[in-house]
Amino acid sequence: MDSAAVRATVEARLATRFPNALRYQAPAPSECVSSGIAELDSVTGGLPRGAVTEFFARPLDVFSPRPVVNSVGRSGFTLKKEIDNAPLSSGCTSVMLSVLAEATATRQECCALIDASNAFDPASAVAAGVDLTRLLWVRCSGTKFSNLEQVLKVTDLLLQAGGFGMVIVDLNDVAPSVARKIPLATWFRFRRAIENTNTALLVFEQEPYAKSCAALAACVQRSAFNIQHSAEPSHARLLREMGISVAVVRWA
Amino acid sequence: MFAAIFIPDFPLEAIVRAEPLLRERAVAVLEGAPPLERVIIANANAQVAGVVNGLTKAQAEQSPKVVLRARSGEQEAAAHAALLDCAHSFSPRVEDAAPDLVLLDIAGLDRIFGTPQKIARDLGSKISQIGIEARVGIASNIETAQHAARGFEGVTVIPPGEEALRLGPLSVDVLAPAPEIMQTLDSWGIRTLRALASLPPIPLSERLGVEGLRLQNLARGEGSRPLVPTDPPLHFEEAMELEHPLEMLEPLAFVLNRMLETLCARLQTRSLATNELRLRMELESAPPYPDFLRNVRLPVPMLDAKVFLKLLQLDLEAHPPQAPIRKIFLQMEPARPRQSQNGLFLAVSPEPEKLELVLARVAGVVGEKNLGVAEILDTHRADAFRMRRFWPGGSKQEVGGRRDGNNRLAMRRYRPPLRANVLTHAGEPVRVSFLNIRGEVTACAGPWRTSGEWWSNDGWSRDEWDVALQQKNGLALYRMYRNLASESWFVEARYD
Numbered sequence: 001m002d003s004a005a006v007r008a009t010v011e012a013r014l015a016t017r018f019p020n021a022l023r024y025q026a027p028a029p030s031e032c033v034s035s036g037i038a039e040l041d042s043v044t045g046g047l048p049r050g051a052v053t054e055f056f057a058r059p060l061d062v063f064s065p066r067p068v069v070n071s072v073g074r075s076g077f078t079l080k081k082e083i084d085n086a087p088l089s090s091g092c093t094s095v096m097l098s099v100l101a102e103a104t105a106t107r108q109e110c111c112a113l114i115d116a117s118n119a120f121d122p123a124s125a126v127a128a129g130v131d132l133t134r135l136l137w138v139r140c141s142g143t144k145f146s147n148l149e150q151v152l153k154v155t156d157l158l159l160q161a162g163g164f165g166m167v168i169v170d171l172n173d174v175a176p177s178v179a180r181k182i183p184l185a186t187w188f189r190f191r192r193a194i195e196n197t198n199t200a201l202l203v204f205e206q207e208p209y210a211k212s213c214a215a216l217a218a219c220v221q222r223s224a225f226n227i228q229h230s231a232e233p234s235h236a237r238l239l240r241e242m243g244i245s246v247a248v249v250r251w252a
Numbered sequence: 253m254f255a256a257i258f259i260p261d262f263p264l265e266a267i268v269r270a271e272p273l274l275r276e277r278a279v280a281v282l283e284g285a286p287p288l289e290r291v292i293i294a295n296a297n298a299q300v301a302g303v304v305n306g307l308t309k310a311q312a313e314q315s316p317k318v319v320l321r322a323r324s325g326e327q328e329a330a331a332h333a334a335l336l337d338c339a340h341s342f343s344p345r346v347e348d349a350a351p352d353l354v355l356l357d358i359a360g361l362d363r364i365f366g367t368p369q370k371i372a373r374d375l376g377s378k379i380s381q382i383g384i385e386a387r388v389g390i391a392s393n394i395e396t397a398q399h400a401a402r403g404f405e406g407v408t409v410i411p412p413g414e415e416a417l418r419l420g421p422l423s424v425d426v427l428a429p430a431p432e433i434m435q436t437l438d439s440w441g442i443r444t445l446r447a448l449a450s451l452p453p454i455p456l457s458e459r460l461g462v463e464g465l466r467l468q469n470l471a472r473g474e475g476s477r478p479l480v481p482t483d484p485p486l487h488f489e490e491a492m493e494l495e496h497p498l499e500m501l502e503p504l505a506f507v508l509n510r511m512l513e514t515l516c517a518r519l520q521t522r523s524l525a526t527n528e529l530r531l532r533m534e535l536e537s538a539p540p541y542p543d544f545l546r547n548v549r550l551p552v553p554m555l556d557a558k559v560f561l562k563l564l565q566l567d568l569e570a571h572p573p574q575a576p577i578r579k580i581f582l583q584m585e586p587a588r589p590r591q592s593q594n595g596l597f598l599a600v601s602p603e604p605e606k607l608e609l610v611l612a613r614v615a616g617v618v619g620e621k622n623l624g625v626a627e628i629l630d631t632h633r634a635d636a637f638r639m640r641r642f643w644p645g646g647s648k649q650e651v652g653g654r655r656d657g658n659n660r661l662a663m664r665r666y667r668p669p670l671r672a673n674v675l676t677h678a679g680e681p682v683r684v685s686f687l688n689i690r691g692e693v694t695a696c697a698g699p700w701r702t703s704g705e706w707w708s709n710d711g712w713s714r715d716e717w718d719v720a721l722q723q724k725n726g727l728a729l730y731r732m733y734r735n736l737a738s739e740s741w742f743v744e745a746r747y748d
Binding site for chain 1: 617728
């Protein structure tokens with residue numbers, strides 16, 4: 001019996017319980033929700049639910065221009081050059097607060113923020129319009145486990161529990177040399193956990209770690225800032241604004 | 253119509269209810285202060301093994317197959333409370349006649365629960381669900397129902413008019429007469445209720461007085477005692493005295509599971525739920541230390557023994573007792589069940605039961621203090637907030653931010669602030685280094701002086717600066733301050 005006949009037989013036997021059991025089924029298009037930033041929404045259509053979205057801060061020119069597959073079969077971007085690890089003012093947190101404000105205040109969803117470095121500022125969040133009562137803030141202090149272990153454990157628990165409109169993992173202050181050690185299988189597990197759910201998993205980081213597991217990856221960078229240089233005395237100067245540019249790198 | 257629930261060998265039943273595996277074994281209950289403990293009740297298997305009432309503990313221990321247990325007041329109280337709960341789930345008029353006897357008025361319940369036969373069967377099965385084997389008697393008056401329950405095995409329903417006939421074969425013992433009257437009746441050869449009922453009343457009253465006539469009326473199934481309803485306070489507590497002190501948490505889970513299931517069944521019979529679990533444990537080294545107490549508060553009333561067990565396990569893993577456990581008391585605070593109407597257009601939120609478990613698990617990873625909702629305090633102190641318990645249905649916060657796209661710059665806090673080395677020129681910072689970061693200040697704004705709470709030890713006084721720092725890999729904006737008391741510089745936050 002040739003393979004086509006075997007396949008037809010198996011499919012016929014399973015047809016009542018699993019229609020098209022041996023045929024490729026394209027995943028259903030995921031629903032997108034607004035990020036609260038009209039310009040970003042106009043490009044991407046919003047943030048996908050049931051998928052992983054990455055916002056990273058490293059400038060794009062340090063990565064290879066195209067996704068590559070490394071020796072262990074991981075696809076993604078590779079660093080062209082190693083640069084200093086000190087985090088910059090990229091605007092990632094501003095984007096995060098905007099997304100949270102849209103989810104908690106406008107859509108009135110419950111969200112979770114897994115804060116790897118205990119850096120979340122509630123006052124900034126309130127000023128950005130976040131409804132703190134709908135935001136579960138998990139501060140990873142690294143007492144029992146390391147910060148990163150805590151982040152991964154908590155993310156697993158929250159994704160498996162379900163019911164959160166958005167789960168945000170803030171790895172902005174985690175050194176890339178440490179965060180790169182997160183196995184790709186972990187990101188696959190996260191992606192699998194939220195597939196076909198209403199939860200959107202957002203990761204804010206210095207580099208893209210989830211690679212091909214992310215449905216949307218965007219590079220966030222500060223484009224400009226405005227401190228009044230000329231004003232005297234110095235206390236009359238004000239840090240007025242900071243421009244942020246977002247470049248969509250992957251949109252599956 | 254009235255129903256009577258009678259539990260024969262109540263102290264033994266209370267113990268077997270807490271340890272169901274004992275039901276098939278030979279068990280004897282001891283009472284008295286050591287070393288004068290004596291057997292007060294022995295079940296049929298124990299009697300076959302040679303253990304009878306009145307034996308001393310040492311004598312009873314000669315039968316190795318017989319399990320000996322001390323009489324437990326707490327377990328009897330819990331069993332009695334469970335019995336009352338069962339009765340209340342059928343009728344609001346319940347009399348707490350004795351620890352082993354509960355009476356209830358079932359008049360008019362046929363429309364709800366069916367015929368008296370069905371009510372009796374349902375009562376029996378409901379009581380067996382809480383781990384007690386009961387006898388149920390139903391009759392037109394309280395006394396007859398009570399004697400039927402005491403005298404007959406299982407479920408007995410006596411239709412009106414057949415009281416004397418049905419009670420006839422019972423022994424005079426069920427009337428519990430005074431010893432001297434019992435002796436007199438025995439000497440007359442009167443051993444059954446039928447024989448007592450057939451005696452001529454006048455000679456009986458001449459010999460035994462009013463008490464004799466009363467006993468005869470009872471034997472004839474004539475009674476007129478009214479029901480005295482009792483409404484005891486709702487108290488849901490189970491106790492368990494362990495034979496051997498428990499050192500590990502894993503075997504404790506089995507004990508807790510049994511107690512939780514029992515309490516949940518009791519709450520269910522009253523159509524209630526709970527919003528607080530109180531666990532009290534007597535430890536082996538108790539005298540120098542107080543009892544071990546743990547409270548688990550729930551944001552909404554729940555009734556799920558599995559969830560409760562997991563919550564208690566997680567709580568005990570985080571706060572284990574410091575000595576082996578000797579006695580366990582578990583109490584549930586009764587509350588009205590949660591009533592919620594879901595809607596198609598409501599925003600997604602986690603299920604309360606699932607959420608509680610997840611929060612407990614997350615608390616086990618990061619610690620209870622690092623989990624919840626941030627609440628900003630009403631003070632001018634920087635970064636002043638406290639953590640509150642997360643509950644999606646909690647009080648709404650008035651959203652204070654501007655939603656016009658010009659939101660305030662977002663900051664990322666360093667907790668605690670990082671000490672920095674700062675080189676100044678003309679009072680302004682020109683070069684900053686902290687951790688492994690150093691750079692030239694390309695722009696700065698400040699200082700803005702703030703101070704507060706000077707009247708307390710926790711006061712602050714500082715000059716704040718916003719600085720743009722040119723690092724090796726690019727530009728970063730920081731909020732810094734100089735502590736005016738110590739003249740030290742700190743990096744408080746990064747604009748991001």
